Amino acid sequence: MTARYVIVGAGVAGIAAAERLRALAPAASIMVITDDPAGFYSRPGLAYFLSDLIPEDQLFPRSPAELRALGLTWITERAVGLDPHAHHLTLADGRTLTYDKLLLATGATAAPPDFPGGDLDGVVTLDSLEDARQIVRRARRGTPAVVVGGGITALELAEGLHARGCHVHYLLRGDRYWANVLDAEESQLVEGHLRALGIHIHHHTRILQALGERGRVASVETATGERIACQLLAVAIGTRPRLELARSGGLATERGILADEYLETSAADVLAAGDVAQVYDEATGRATLDTLWATARAHGAAAAMTMTGTPTAYRRSVAQNVTLLAGIPTTIIGAMGGSGDDTDLVAIARGDSERWRTALPDWVVVEQHTVNRVRLMLNERALVGAIVMGDQRLAYPLQRLIAARADITPIHAALLADGAPVVQLVADYFSAWERTYAKQP
Amino acid sequence: MALVPRSLAFDLTRAEVLATGNVVPDPARCVQCGICSYNCPLGLDVRAYAWRDEPIADAHCLTCGQCVARCPRGALRFAPTAAQKRGGC
Ligand SMILES: Cc1cc2nc3c(=O)[nH]c(=O)nc-3n(C[C@H](O)[C@H](O)[C@H](O)COP(=O)(O)OP(=O)(O)OC[C@H]3O[C@@H](n4cnc5c(N)ncnc54)[C@H](O)[C@@H]3O)c2cc1C
Numbered sequence: 001m002t003a004r005y006v007i008v009g010a011g012v013a014g015i016a017a018a019e020r021l022r023a024l025a026p027a028a029s030i031m032v033i034t035d036d037p038a039g040f041y042s043r044p045g046l047a048y049f050l051s052d053l054i055p056e057d058q059l060f061p062r063s064p065a066e067l068r069a070l071g072l073t074w075i076t077e078r079a080v081g082l083d084p085h086a087h088h089l090t091l092a093d094g095r096t097l098t099y100d101k102l103l104l105a106t107g108a109t110a111a112p113p114d115f116p117g118g119d120l121d122g123v124v125t126l127d128s129l130e131d132a133r134q135i136v137r138r139a140r141r142g143t144p145a146v147v148v149g150g151g152i153t154a155l156e157l158a159e160g161l162h163a164r165g166c167h168v169h170y171l172l173r174g175d176r177y178w179a180n181v182l183d184a185e186e187s188q189l190v191e192g193h194l195r196a197l198g199i200h201i202h203h204h205t206r207i208l209q210a211l212g213e214r215g216r217v218a219s220v221e222t223a224t225g226e227r228i229a230c231q232l233l234a235v236a237i238g239t240r241p242r243l244e245l246a247r248s249g250g251l252a253t254e255r256g257i258l259a260d261e262y263l264e265t266s267a268a269d270v271l272a273a274g275d276v277a278q279v280y281d282e283a284t285g286r287a288t289l290d291t292l293w294a295t296a297r298a299h300g301a302a303a304a305m306t307m308t309g310t311p312t313a314y315r316r317s318v319a320q321n322v323t324l325l326a327g328i329p330t331t332i333i334g335a336m337g338g339s340g341d342d343t344d345l346v347a348i349a350r351g352d353s354e355r356w357r358t359a360l361p362d363w364v365v366v367e368q369h370t371v372n373r374v375r376l377m378l379n380e381r382a383l384v385g386a387i388v389m390g391d392q393r394l395a396y397p398l399q400r401l402i403a404a405r406a407d408i409t410p411i412h413a414a415l416l417a418d419g420a421p422v423v424q425l426v427a428d429y430f431s432a433w434e435r436t437y438a439k440q441p
Numbered sequence: 442m443a444l445v446p447r448s449l450a451f452d453l454t455r456a457e458v459l460a461t462g463n464v465v466p467d468p469a470r471c472v473q474c475g476i477c478s479y480n481c482p483l484g485l486d487v488r489a490y491a492w493r494d495e496p497i498a499d500a501h502c503l504t505c506g507q508c509v510a511r512c513p514r515g516a517l518r519f520a521p522t523a524a525q526k527r528g529g530c
Pocket of ligand 1 (some may be wrong): 008009010011012013014033034035036039042043044045046047077078079080105106107108126127128152153156242245273274275276290291292293294296321322323472
């Protein structure tokens with residue numbers, strides 16, 4: 001009998017799993033269920049569609065023909081119920097499917113507005129292609145817009161709306177941008193760039209409520225009583241894993257679906273991958289959430305191996321994200337930590353990793369030239385995190401050294417010396433390290 | 442997004458790449474946004490190479506650098522290919 005694999009979710013985790021399953025099990029039945037009629041597209045790419053750098057049709061990494069060639073059974077419907085004992089999945093249209101192995105790759109959605117008036121027309125979040133289309137339709141030249149939130153998505157919304165000609169007010173609850181990952185100077189670089197574009201930044205500003213006229217948002221009222229007029233209010237205050245389906249089946253969840261390093265959940269034959277999965281990490285002994293594209297893809301591929309009978313541990317590499325922070329190419333690697341609390345994010349944000357917030361480094365080393373900036377986080381023996389802004393040449397060596405927990409004691413003292421040539425030290429050390437490392441079996 | 446200004450170093454790198462290498466992706470940095478494929482003057486699907494973790498080995502690639510310069514994630518770079526590395530030294 002051919003195996004029946006069912007995947008809920010057609011994001012990168014689901015598609016990576018489907019591709020790997022097909023390669024491993026050419027004859028198997030593979031079903032992909034998604035409640036997004038747009039199918040598989042680059043979710044991070046939505047920001048570039050919003051900024052008008054690419055047209056909508058460019059967001060799809062797979063042509064319909066390529067998807068057909070995978071021989072998947074594709075169902076556009078919401079899965080609403082799971083019975084792990086019977087191995088049954090129920091869809092919103094009443095159908096019941098039977099699976100041998102089930103992968104939950106249901107992703108995460110934007111946290112809803114946490115203030116009254118959040119349901120007014122014109123209040124938007126950026127999750128799906130449909131959200132992006134809606135925002136593009138509303139963002140006309142001269143439209144007053146308010147953006148609230150502290151992570152990458154909020155910044156992308158502010159820039160995207162600005163690129164579309166909106167008059168943008170960016171509201172931050174704290175005293176600076178993305179305080180739990182960036183340090184004060186890095187935040188300053190980002191805010192300076194936004195100001196130069198003409199975006200108005202309001203610090204220490206909390207929305208009390210959104211006010212409407214005939215059901216449409218017309219302004220926001222802040223905690224200090226100030227009113228800012230807007231026809232668009234974009235909210236990006238964190239994300240929430242989509243847990244409803246897992247909970248309907250009684251699976252163990254915390255903030256995400258709990259999974260071991262093989263991506264297996266508490267229920268037999270049910271696995272989890274991507275933004276929804278809170279995966280046990282042997283190195284820390286904790287289960288962590290990421291909302292990162294590369295992590296989701298790697299989860300999906302590892303889960304497919306386990307599903308086809310070759311249990312394969314997901315080896316958590318160091319969390320890394322590369323993004324444009326206000327026009328500055330930026331790589332964030334490993335454990336960063338800015339200044340602890342960030343009141344702008346109620347949960348983990350898009351393109352974010354919990355790892356970045358758990359940094360307890362013993363030392364921090366910074367080298368800076370205008371917008372080129374490198375910050376290293378190190379402990380007694382190794383680099384634990386780094387942020388590279390501007391010139392990206394050091395990003396790859398740092399990623400390798402951090403991922404391998406390379407022993408940097410030979411350059412430790414030199415790095416900490418006053419005015420140390422940090423970039424040179426790391427680059428030289430990396431070349432030497434790579435030569436010896438490459439020789440290791 | 443502005444193109445990275447061409448520098449002498451860039452042109453020399455490009456000349457070397459034309460002779461000995463390719464555009465090489467780093468899939469860990471790629472989010473499949475498709476800006477690379479969109480900006481390729483020859484319509485090569487650079488993004489698909491990045492997904493497969495393969496150098497852009499298409500004989501049509503001009504190594505013009507559009508994809509390298511426009512990738513918002515720095516996921517593409519010019520590099521000698523493994524085959525050439527082995528052959529060359
Ligand atoms: C604007 C934006 C910017 C981002 N920027 C970055 C970035 O810079 N770097 C980075 O690494 N990551 C970024 N991300 C995050 C990245 O996109 C996610 O980590 C990645 O998409 C997660 O993939 P996934 O497959 O786990 O989930 P998703 O892509 O969320 O896919 C989940 C799928 O499950 C479906 N689904 C959910 N529940 C059900 C159900 N009950 N029934 C049927 N179908 C269901 C959904 O419709 C969807 O198809 C960004 C995301 C956004 C939105």
